[in-house]
Amino acid sequence: MLALLDGSDVDSGTAAEIGYAAALARPVVGLRSDIRTAGDNEAAIVNLQVEWFIEASGGRLTGTLDTAVAALLALL
DSSP, X not given: OXXXXXXXXXXXXXXXXXXXXXXXXXXXXXXXXXXXXXSSSTTOSSOHHHHHXXXXXXXXXXXXXXXXXXXXXXXX
């Protein structure tokens, strides 16, 4: 699954889909190309729960579309 995480906060529907995919053990690649802060603190890229679900799913957070596509291809 590719999840677009741009915006001042991760969309609640996208966050729910990330959690659902993680529960099904489906890897999630998160793409955050937005430079605005959106995490719980300045060091976080996104909400910590969203980040945890992405990493627990076996996926990863990325910062560019090229990196996201490469991460998805690596999961195939």
